[in-house]
Amino acid sequence: MHSWAVFVAIERHPQRAARPHELERIVDAGDQEPTEAIAEIRAIRAAAEAGL
Template sequence: MSARPDGPYGPLIPMPALTPDALREAVSRIAPSRVPALTRHLFEATTNAQQTQSLAPLRAFVHSWAVFVAIERHPERAARLRELERIVDAGEQDPADAIVEITRIRAATEAEAGL
């Protein structure tokens, strides 16, 4: 994991290396209830990679869980993203601003994760 001090409002954990083991360790620390989903996704990705003789399923796994970790390691950002997604899902107001902010958060977390 790469350490980067961000002050008192920094991340819960450093951004891990983009490997299944490092991502699993990070998820176990910040969202332990999601480890079974990560394990299932890794199993499916490995199986699909073998069947298709392609690394694409494993790359998709790493991308998905790296973004998840990059979001969840910042509790305020994770809470804001959930609120924005609730706004979009509820359909009670114009979701345009929420969608723009969701896109911005996801782009920032992809960059933070090195994707």
């Protein structure tokens, strides 16, 4: 349930949700080193979680 709440906290704001989607595409494509993208995704999730 908690993961869903974090997901909703991010997705309810289209501008906030756009960046994680872009980062996920970078990771999925495998064309670049994913470390920075993963770290940013984690930071976005942590910020959303802190706001719950």
